[in-house]
Amino acid sequence: MPSKTIDVDALARVEGEGALNLKIKDRKVTEAKLRIYEPPRFFEAFLRGRHFTEAPDITARICGICPIAYQMSSVHAMENACGVQVEGSLRELRRLIYCGEWIESHALHIYMLHAPDFLGYDNVLQIARDSPKIVQRGLRLKKIGNELVTLLGGREIHPINVRVGGFYKVPTKQELTPIGEELKWARKAAEETIQWVAGFKFPNFEQEYEYVALRHPGEYPFNEGNLVSSNGLNIPIKDYEENFIEEHVAHSNSLHSHMKNGRTYITGPMARLNLNFDKLSPSARKAAKQAGLKPPCRNPFKSIIARGVETLHACDEALRIIKEYTPPAEPAVRVSPRDGTGYGCTEAPRGILYHRYAINKEGTILEAKIVPPTSQNQARIEEDLKHFVEKHLRLTTEKLTWQCEQLIRNYDPCISCATHYLKLNIEREQV
Amino acid sequence: MAKKQKPKLAVWKFSSCDGCQLSILDCEDELLSVVGEVDVSYFLEASSMVRKGPYDVSLVEGSITTAHDVERIQTARQESKLLVTIGACATAGGIQALRNFKDVKEFISAVYAKPEYIETLSTSTPISEHIKVDFELRGCPINKNQLLEVINATLNRRAPNIHHYSVCMECKLRGTTCVMVAHGTPCLGPVTQAGCGAICPSYNRGCYACFGPKETPNTASMSTWLKHLGMKDEDLIRTYRTFNAYAEPFRKESEAHAK
Numbered sequence: 001m002p003s004k005t006i007d008v009d010a011l012a013r014v015e016g017e018g019a020l021n022l023k024i025k026d027r028k029v030t031e032a033k034l035r036i037y038e039p040p041r042f043f044e045a046f047l048r049g050r051h052f053t054e055a056p057d058i059t060a061r062i063c064g065i066c067p068i069a070y071q072m073s074s075v076h077a078m079e080n081a082c083g084v085q086v087e088g089s090l091r092e093l094r095r096l097i098y099c100g101e102w103i104e105s106h107a108l109h110i111y112m113l114h115a116p117d118f119l120g121y122d123n124v125l126q127i128a129r130d131s132p133k134i135v136q137r138g139l140r141l142k143k144i145g146n147e148l149v150t151l152l153g154g155r156e157i158h159p160i161n162v163r164v165g166g167f168y169k170v171p172t173k174q175e176l177t178p179i180g181e182e183l184k185w186a187r188k189a190a191e192e193t194i195q196w197v198a199g200f201k202f203p204n205f206e207q208e209y210e211y212v213a214l215r216h217p218g219e220y221p222f223n224e225g226n227l228v229s230s231n232g233l234n235i236p237i238k239d240y241e242e243n244f245i246e247e248h249v250a251h252s253n254s255l256h257s258h259m260k261n262g263r264t265y266i267t268g269p270m271a272r273l274n275l276n277f278d279k280l281s282p283s284a285r286k287a288a289k290q291a292g293l294k295p296p297c298r299n300p301f302k303s304i305i306a307r308g309v310e311t312l313h314a315c316d317e318a319l320r321i322i323k324e325y326t327p328p329a330e331p332a333v334r335v336s337p338r339d340g341t342g343y344g345c346t347e348a349p350r351g352i353l354y355h356r357y358a359i360n361k362e363g364t365i366l367e368a369k370i371v372p373p374t375s376q377n378q379a380r381i382e383e384d385l386k387h388f389v390e391k392h393l394r395l396t397t398e399k400l401t402w403q404c405e406q407l408i409r410n411y412d413p414c415i416s417c418a419t420h421y422l423k424l425n426i427e428r429e430q431v
Numbered sequence: 432m433a434k435k436q437k438p439k440l441a442v443w444k445f446s447s448c449d450g451c452q453l454s455i456l457d458c459e460d461e462l463l464s465v466v467g468e469v470d471v472s473y474f475l476e477a478s479s480m481v482r483k484g485p486y487d488v489s490l491v492e493g494s495i496t497t498a499h500d501v502e503r504i505q506t507a508r509q510e511s512k513l514l515v516t517i518g519a520c521a522t523a524g525g526i527q528a529l530r531n532f533k534d535v536k537e538f539i540s541a542v543y544a545k546p547e548y549i550e551t552l553s554t555s556t557p558i559s560e561h562i563k564v565d566f567e568l569r570g571c572p573i574n575k576n577q578l579l580e581v582i583n584a585t586l587n588r589r590a591p592n593i594h595h596y597s598v599c600m601e602c603k604l605r606g607t608t609c610v611m612v613a614h615g616t617p618c619l620g621p622v623t624q625a626g627c628g629a630i631c632p633s634y635n636r637g638c639y640a641c642f643g644p645k646e647t648p649n650t651a652s653m654s655t656w657l658k659h660l661g662m663k664d665e666d667l668i669r670t671y672r673t674f675n676a677y678a679e680p681f682r683k684e685s686e687a688h689a690k
Contacts, residue, residue: 017444039446039496040551041527045538050669057639061526061674064450064572112456112477123478125466135463143459154630156457157450157572158641161634168636248544255543331635405479414449 029386047368052078052359053164060158068101069348071162073355078164081342081359082335089328090166092321097152098222099318103145105349106307109412111138114304117406118200137189144186166332180322187315194308198291206298211271220279223346237345240354257376264380267351267373269306281316284309300410337363348373350412374413438487441473443507445493445500450572451518452476452492458575484510488585494520494555508562516558519571519674523643528555528677571641571674574626594625595646598638601629617660622648643675650684664688
């Protein structure tokens with residue numbers, strides 16, 4: 001029985017540094033480890049002693065790809081600790097800036113990180129050489145997402161305008177008008193994107209997942225709602241830690257999450273779409289159905305279509321908010337600190353991002369807990385890899401390696417967030 | 432006629448949030464023309480294709496926080512003709528350099544259940560503490576127009592046109608009323624290097640120094656003014672200890688108030 005070891009140094013087209021180790025013996029995967037070796041940065045430790053108003057600026061630096069998600073989860077948690085609920089136009093502006101981040105992050109992932117896998121390219125630049133118009137569409141779509149974040153946040157990466165209680169400055173109705181025109185083009189581009197990716201060839205691979213996402217009675221979730229799962233879980237976000245457990249495993253600087261019963265779960269666009277299909281904008285729902293995507297969808301490779309659908313939804317939602325917008329009386333509501341604990345959980349582009357802070361009445365942070373989406377998906381990604389590899393042992397090592405990387409990218413892992421990154425190492429012992 | 436060989440570009444990542452290298456992909460209008468001029472030979476966030484060095488230009492993101500990275504940065508230097516660091520992590524150690532003021536062991540046990548699994552250095556240090564750096568581009572995150580200027584200058588063998596004056600200059604250039612003078616809002620603009628375009632004051636917010644200290648900053652005078660506005664020593668320490676906490680002028684000023 002010859003044995004084989006395959007090394008691919010560092011997985012590309014993911015955010016951060018990671019590696020994958022697979023051991024195969026007697027047609028069985030004996031070990032599947034997604035190793036995250038991105039060095040730890042200790043945010044939860046150095047947040048202690050900082051002022052509660054600093055959390056949105058500091059936690060944004062966990063991730064350059066989804067800083068809005070960190071800002072939103074932290075401001076909601078702080079307001080929760082202080083007994084403040086932000087309503088009306090300020091709440092709408094928070095949804096609007098999140099639309100921008102979803103459009104930017106999803107367009108980045110669809111066009112630049114994931115599509116090359118389906119089309120047999122190493123990168124988007126090669127796609128641009130053969131199909132420049134498609135890439136130009138992706139870049140403009142991404143740019144419009146970034147423009148929306150910049151308009152409301154001051155800049156696309158680590159925006160400066162988000163604060164506990166609201167914003168430093170809010171736009172006039174007139175200032176939102178030009179981006180509205182851009183978004184009309186973007187929603188068409190999103191529709192074309194869905195049609196484009198729906199035509200890709202998807203590996204035949206379906207799994208039983210427990211999907212977890214926020215659910216809100218009135219809207220597709222961004223900042224608020226209960227945590228629900230495809231197996232019937234329905235809890236307020238403050239009960240998160242009673243239902244989900246983080247575990248520290250030796251091969252990763254990211255903590256692995258499980259449900260309390262030991263099961264793994266999945267969060268992100270596929271989870272949101274499966275659990276909130278009825279809350280999509282009518283045109284996003286229609287486009288999803290036309291692309292053959294409706295619940296229950298269990299093929300993780302089709303997450304690229306789900307990202308397209310959510311991009312369209314985000315354009316529709318942004319257009320709605322802009323149309324109905326009237327500027328708030330004040331750019332922020334007053335938030336006075338008090339002794340207590342606050343919880344925030346919002347839908348980052350790649351899934352639920354949970355924050356908990358204990359603060360005192362002087363406004364000093366006493367304790368911080370942050371659970372990013374990638375560390376929640378990590379254990380289930382490892383299971384996916386095990387099942388996928390066992391089903392596809394006939395493939396050449398080169399092809400198998402390619403598809404394993406593609407499988408990991410289905411989840412748009414953000415390893416900078418989770419470090420708590422990818423090197424592929426397959427050891428084969430087979431007949 | 433033989434085709435001129437394009438310069439080889441590499442992008443290296445150390446401890447960081449990936450935001451500065453994302454700035455390259457965020458140049459949506461310029462990306463295809465930039466990559467028309469260079470051979471993107473090593474850029475893992477964007478491409479699975481890896482060409483071996485040596486590289487003509489390397490962009491380095493992130494700070495040094497592990498023993499392995501202490502060695503890897505030497506390789507990056509050996510493989511690169513010109514090496515440019517991008518962002519506050521690479522130029523000053525980043526927000527993760529807050530550990531430099533504390534006991535890292537306590538930090539590890541605060542975050543991880545099994546500290547024995549974690550390999551890390553007790554400090555987060557800028558790239559220039561380890562190797563010779565040809566140019567440092569500031570910012571948390573970097574400004575993409577400045578990045579394009581540095582790439583352009585490097586490819587055309589000229590010095591980058593990057594100013595080292597303060598954010599105040601940029602406020603004056605864009606006509607923003609001084610938030611400190613007019614509204615009494617604490618602002619680090621006077622001691623912070625320009626480059627962002629003075630965004631915060633234009634949003635009615637004081638600068639929080641994400642581009643790090645300007646050339647010869649008068650931090651002592653800055654602190655006096657901030658005290659006039661009601662800040663206490665502990666507030667000043669926090670104010671200087673953010674994304675460029677380990678940059679010397681900010682480090683020293685924060686230490687002066689920690690005594």
